[in-house]
Amino acid sequence: MATRALLAVISASPSRCFISSSRIKIQSSVSSLSLNFQQHSRKIHRIARSYSSDTDSSLLQPPDVSRLAETARISLTPAEIEECETKIRRVIDWFGQLQQVDVNSVEPAIRAEMDGGNLREDSPETFENRDSIRASIPSFEEAYLKVPKILNKE
Amino acid sequence: MSTTLFRTIQLNQFTLLGTTLFRRRSNVVSVRCCGSQTTTTTHEAKQSSQSRVAPKNHKSNKLDEILKDYEAVIGIETHVQLSTSTKAFCSCSNNYGSYPNTSICPVCMGLPGALPVLNSKVVEFGVRLGLALNCDLSLKSKFDRKQYFYPDLPKGYQISQFDIPIASGGYVDLDIPLEFGGGHRRFGITRVHMEEDAGKSIHSDTGDYSQVDLNRAGVPLLEIVSEPDMRSGVEAAEYACEMQRIARYLGVSNGNMQEGSLRCDVNISIRPIGQAEFGTKVEIKNLNAFSAISRAIDYEISRQALLYNQGKADQIVTETRLWEEGAQKTVTMRKKEGLADYRYFPEPDLPEVILTQEYVDSIRASLPELPEAKRRRYEAMGLSMQDVLFLANDVTVAEYFEAVIGKGAEVKLAANWIMGDIAAYLKNEKLSINDMKLTPQELAELIAAIKDGTISGKIGKEILFELLAKGGTVKGMIKEKDLVQITDPAEIEKMVIKVVSENPKQLEQYRSGKTKLQGYFAGQIMKMSKGKANPGLLNKILLEKLNAKE
Numbered sequence: 001m002a003t004r005a006l007l008a009v010i011s012a013s014p015s016r017c018f019i020s021s022s023r024i025k026i027q028s029s030v031s032s033l034s035l036n037f038q039q040h041s042r043k044i045h046r047i048a049r050s051y052s053s054d055t056d057s058s059l060l061q062p063p064d065v066s067r068l069a070e071t072a073r074i075s076l077t078p079a080e081i082e083e084c085e086t087k088i089r090r091v092i093d094w095f096g097q098l099q100q101v102d103v104n105s106v107e108p109a110i111r112a113e114m115d116g117g118n119l120r121e122d123s124p125e126t127f128e129n130r131d132s133i134r135a136s137i138p139s140f141e142e143a144y145l146k147v148p149k150i151l152n153k154e
Numbered sequence: 155m156s157t158t159l160f161r162t163i164q165l166n167q168f169t170l171l172g173t174t175l176f177r178r179r180s181n182v183v184s185v186r187c188c189g190s191q192t193t194t195t196t197h198e199a200k201q202s203s204q205s206r207v208a209p210k211n212h213k214s215n216k217l218d219e220i221l222k223d224y225e226a227v228i229g230i231e232t233h234v235q236l237s238t239s240t241k242a243f244c245s246c247s248n249n250y251g252s253y254p255n256t257s258i259c260p261v262c263m264g265l266p267g268a269l270p271v272l273n274s275k276v277v278e279f280g281v282r283l284g285l286a287l288n289c290d291l292s293l294k295s296k297f298d299r300k301q302y303f304y305p306d307l308p309k310g311y312q313i314s315q316f317d318i319p320i321a322s323g324g325y326v327d328l329d330i331p332l333e334f335g336g337g338h339r340r341f342g343i344t345r346v347h348m349e350e351d352a353g354k355s356i357h358s359d360t361g362d363y364s365q366v367d368l369n370r371a372g373v374p375l376l377e378i379v380s381e382p383d384m385r386s387g388v389e390a391a392e393y394a395c396e397m398q399r400i401a402r403y404l405g406v407s408n409g410n411m412q413e414g415s416l417r418c419d420v421n422i423s424i425r426p427i428g429q430a431e432f433g434t435k436v437e438i439k440n441l442n443a444f445s446a447i448s449r450a451i452d453y454e455i456s457r458q459a460l461l462y463n464q465g466k467a468d469q470i471v472t473e474t475r476l477w478e479e480g481a482q483k484t485v486t487m488r489k490k491e492g493l494a495d496y497r498y499f500p501e502p503d504l505p506e507v508i509l510t511q512e513y514v515d516s517i518r519a520s521l522p523e524l525p526e527a528k529r530r531r532y533e534a535m536g537l538s539m540q541d542v543l544f545l546a547n548d549v550t551v552a553e554y555f556e557a558v559i560g561k562g563a564e565v566k567l568a569a570n571w572i573m574g575d576i577a578a579y580l581k582n583e584k585l586s587i588n589d590m591k592l593t594p595q596e597l598a599e600l601i602a603a604i605k606d607g608t609i610s611g612k613i614g615k616e617i618l619f620e621l622l623a624k625g626g627t628v629k630g631m632i633k634e635k636d637l638v639q640i641t642d643p644a645e646i647e648k649m650v651i652k653v654v655s656e657n658p659k660q661l662e663q664y665r666s667g668k669t670k671l672q673g674y675f676a677g678q679i680m681k682m683s684k685g686k687a688n689p690g691l692l693n694k695i696l697l698e699k700l701n702a703k704e
Contacts, residue, residue, distance in 0.1 A: 001651035004691040071495060073303055118505050122275035124240045124247035127259030134255060146364035149357065 242374035243270030264309030284321025303442035306353035319347035342381030387451035561598030591625035
């Protein structure tokens, strides 16, 4: 149902949006940051819904870019942090708008629905091209992946 | 006799658990509670007398003192590796011990564009375990991504279930062995969820690198989270034992702790008795034996109580500690600055998992008798708790036992033979009960032959060992070796008279008060009969002759 709500937001939003049957691409004014939502074999419902267009971003915390960078294991310069902050903030504002949608009367869908069997039989198959997978591992030695010594998780 | 043997096993186990804390060395053989390889365990009867009293002595120790003032609160997370043919989300084979990095494909290697497809067996096993643990099942559940970075996790996230697990709100019933105080316990099960395993890292002692084998990456797991209902190391170890037992009864896992098919992480805190809020929780990892669970917890209780008593309770911090088997203590692995941020979000590549009520009902109908039900049934047969726990511990032993009594053998006699000589034989030969040449049919025949007096108990034992070693039938062996018991009083009397008359010196000593010599005479007569004389009759006639006034 979140997807439906999202579509409702998209359809009413001032930004341009492209909707295809398998992929929704939102292109907002944040040109370098686009969000891709993938859907698998699912009908798209376009529903009209009224919602408040006022973005109340005070509901959501501003991004802590330094922490985000740390959790993603990437290094950013202070200039990059500043640049990212405005961009990410705009994305968060989008979600601020989403949160305004009244979904009280809607039964939540926990995942995309799929018709029929979506399970696999438990019968083994060997992936034929294992050699090329192993060949593409940057550091492969004596049957093992060789990685820097790390003893602590998290 | 068998019962005595079994008691010894149990008691020694306690002794083993006790040694760390009490620094008391007893030279007994240690026996694991739920041996992962051998099906049954036993050992020499010699030690029974010394260890029978052990628990009481050990109980009056430091730990007991501590537990007068403090209460431990323990919860356990158990990872059960499923014995499916393939991994959870791809068709790579799930085979322990394969050559490293051979069971891999784009899905479990996390290559871009590869999409996971759930293995139907994982759902089936999840439902089986959920039902066995008396849980409510979610007819709709979903998968989520748990993000963290580690070299053995190719995708950068683990596919797991976060807010909607497949099963939740259950419980497990178990019996604490008498040696640990006995009693029946019920521990809550918070949830059971499906997830995938990570690869295996091998950290070399030397060198600045680690090696990773991704054969295990994507292998299906069920994680069982308990309520914080346990209060001692013994309870926690028994809980873990029961998880292994249930997994094996259900056939969802081999439950082998050495191979890592059953892994337990323990959460423990202590609090002064009477305090409502929990103390600071410490997690203990690296527990790969039931005895380690029990000892690590007892160590941790002592460590935390000491800090409390010294007014240093603030030094008990949220952290992960490792159990060091060699040093028999826990050490800090990492301190947690706060809750780990796994940034869970719904797995977009997998649809929700939908179960129909018919599917759940069909699995419920196919569940085997579970350990708790078996124990209650054995108890109702009149077996002692020791017998019950021994026989129901291993499903293959239980099946054998039931096959023997199915052939008409008396319950208690069947239990005694299995727990005594047979268990000892299997342990010595390192065999499982399924590898044994003695069939349930023949054991039932043997028990019947002794009971109806065809052969003596002593001959019965000899036949048992022959059958264990070579196979064959009881009837065939009795016939072949002419082992039928002599029950004709006249024939026994002849032998008695002969032996008594051949030993005039011993007879004189006997009649002058050395009545212990009766055993000597009985032995001689038994020897003469090649062990075939009925012992009851023999002793009766012998006594008459010895005490006859001439």
